[in-house]
Amino acid sequence: MDTFTFKRAASVAEAVAAATAGVDAKFLAGGQTLLPVMKQGLAAPSDLVSLARVAAMQGIGVNGGMISIGAMMRHADVAAHGEIKALLPALSVLAGGIADPHVRNRGTIGGSLANNDPAADYPAAVLGLGATVVTDRRRIAADDFFQGMFTTALEAGELITRVEFPVPERAGYIKFPHPASRYALVGVMASKSAQGVRVAVTGAGACVFRATALEQALAKSFTPGALDGVAVGADDLTSDRAGSASYRAHLITVLAKRAVARALEVRS
Amino acid sequence: MTELSMTVNGVVRRAAAAPTVLLSTFLRESLKLTGTHVGCDTSQCGACTVIVDGRSIKSCTMLAVEADGAAITTIEGVAKSDGTLHPVQEAFRAHHALQCGFCTPGMVMASVALLAHTPNPTDAQVRHGLEGNMCRCTGYQNIVDAVLAASQSMKGA
Numbered sequence: 001m002d003t004f005t006f007k008r009a010a011s012v013a014e015a016v017a018a019a020t021a022g023v024d025a026k027f028l029a030g031g032q033t034l035l036p037v038m039k040q041g042l043a044a045p046s047d048l049v050s051l052a053r054v055a056a057m058q059g060i061g062v063n064g065g066m067i068s069i070g071a072m073m074r075h076a077d078v079a080a081h082g083e084i085k086a087l088l089p090a091l092s093v094l095a096g097g098i099a100d101p102h103v104r105n106r107g108t109i110g111g112s113l114a115n116n117d118p119a120a121d122y123p124a125a126v127l128g129l130g131a132t133v134v135t136d137r138r139r140i141a142a143d144d145f146f147q148g149m150f151t152t153a154l155e156a157g158e159l160i161t162r163v164e165f166p167v168p169e170r171a172g173y174i175k176f177p178h179p180a181s182r183y184a185l186v187g188v189m190a191s192k193s194a195q196g197v198r199v200a201v202t203g204a205g206a207c208v209f210r211a212t213a214l215e216q217a218l219a220k221s222f223t224p225g226a227l228d229g230v231a232v233g234a235d236d237l238t239s240d241r242a243g244s245a246s247y248r249a250h251l252i253t254v255l256a257k258r259a260v261a262r263a264l265e266v267r268s
Numbered sequence: 269m270t271e272l273s274m275t276v277n278g279v280v281r282r283a284a285a286a287p288t289v290l291l292s293t294f295l296r297e298s299l300k301l302t303g304t305h306v307g308c309d310t311s312q313c314g315a316c317t318v319i320v321d322g323r324s325i326k327s328c329t330m331l332a333v334e335a336d337g338a339a340i341t342t343i344e345g346v347a348k349s350d351g352t353l354h355p356v357q358e359a360f361r362a363h364h365a366l367q368c369g370f371c372t373p374g375m376v377m378a379s380v381a382l383l384a385h386t387p388n389p390t391d392a393q394v395r396h397g398l399e400g401n402m403c404r405c406t407g408y409q410n411i412v413d414a415v416l417a418a419s420q421s422m423k424g425a
């Protein structure tokens with residue numbers, strides 16, 4: 001690993017100032033993506049700004065119909081949180097299915113979203129539940145946040161501080177894990193709320209996206225049967241050793257049906 | 269170089285480390301605790317699993333500076349000081365849950381952490397809980413059996 005200057009931020013302002021001061025500074029959250037990438041020599045930041053001690057990025061709060069999760073909350077924290085289990089079990093299931101226990105004990109929701117891996121799980125939660133990404137300087141709606149492969153709306157030095165999830169009436173998440181990596185070969189989050197139906201798909205393309213054809217069918221009837229015969233085009237989907245684009249397209253409808261069935265089994 | 273201090277297996281240990289030093293390297297090379305193995309060094313295999321502040325983590329994927337001030341348990345810290353094996357170690361021995369032994373320190377640490385929060389796991393929960401640990405010899409069946417047996421022998425212990 002190339003050398004870097006290590007800085008520990010005690011506040012959001014300090015973190016942003018340190019990130020802006022460095023030539024090529026990067027935030028360090030759980031390090032579960034950044035450290036492997038640095039070890040491979042694919043990233044060589046001048047400064048690493050540790051977020052571990054930033055109090056404003058910790059904690060999970062439930063207020064009315066809103067769950068606010070600090071960006072430094074580990075996947076294991078989200079998976080085990082009692083109120084999330086009760087109000088939004090689809091999110092507990094999603095967080096508890098990321099990687100393995102050791103990675104879940106370090107990896108954070110903020111790091112996962114900033115990274116926006118095309119096969120990551122959290123992007124499906126944020127887009128499929130219509131969450132809001134809160135940063136040091138603004139609030140970004142899910143529909144504006146994810147912009148392409150490993151690309152988000154974040155500006156240089158912009159820090160995700162919290163993520164706010166509105167509690168839907170119903171939601172379900174199903175992933176078809178890659179047999180070796182556990183990342184999503186395809187993952188589908190389907191939800192229904194007063195704002196409407198959302199279906200977000202991860203793993204299938206270059207970036208998480210909403211499956212509008214499925215959303216329209218589910219808006220008429222939020223049941224698995226409503227998706228019978230509704231196909232998703234394979235044109236822009238990923239083909240690799242694990243599955244062809246048409247295989248992934250087929251999986252999207254299959255998993256969306258299961259996600260809706262799961263959503264109907266449990267409240268939200 | 270920064271002077272780091274952590275409580276490792278109950279003893280306060282201090283050593284200087286550059287920011288790039290991984291916790292696995294710090295444990296093995298600065299503290300000479302070579303029981304923690306480095307298998308892949310790419311965050312996949314779990315051979316380097318240790319417990320930091322009560323949570324199992326892959327020590328090849330954590331900077332030593334990030335563990336400054338933490339309480340750490342490594343494989344050297346699970347048996348009693350008189351040499352009595354931890355119930356998980358004893359169950360691994362009794363159930364032939366190791367062959368070459370390379371993955372074993374990580375498997376044991378992962379199992380200890382798993383049983384701490386899930387004292388009565390099902391077969392499926394053990395398999396899910398050990399997803400971050402790879403074994404190239406045993407085929408896992410005896411490891412799962414050992415963890416299930418350890419959960420029984422730890423009852424009332």
Ligand SMILES: Cc1cc2nc3c(=O)[nH]c(=O)nc-3n(C[C@H](O)[C@H](O)[C@H](O)COP(=O)(O)OP(=O)(O)OC[C@H]3O[C@@H](n4cnc5c(N)ncnc54)[C@H](O)[C@@H]3O)c2cc1C
Nearest residue numbers: 029030031032033034099107108110111114120121160182
């Ligand atoms: C073996 C393995 C298996 C995995 N399997 C899965 C899986 O199945 N599904 C899945 O979704 N993920 C998986 N991951 C990735 C894991 O979830 C990571 O934890 C996550 O992608 C990154 O989170 P982090 O906190 O570790 O971020 P880091 O690695 O610390 O940072 C990642 C990037 O985000 C930036 N960043 C971090 N926090 C912020 C912030 N608050 N604001 C702005 N920028 C920030 C960093 O500068 C860096 O560029 C896996 C990882 C490993 C090692």
Ligand code: FES
Nearest residue numbers: 307308309314328
């Ligand atoms: S050596 Fe750390 S996960 Fe393989």
Ligand code: FES
Nearest residue numbers: 367368403404405
């Ligand atoms: S016993 Fe050889 S790798 Fe597990």
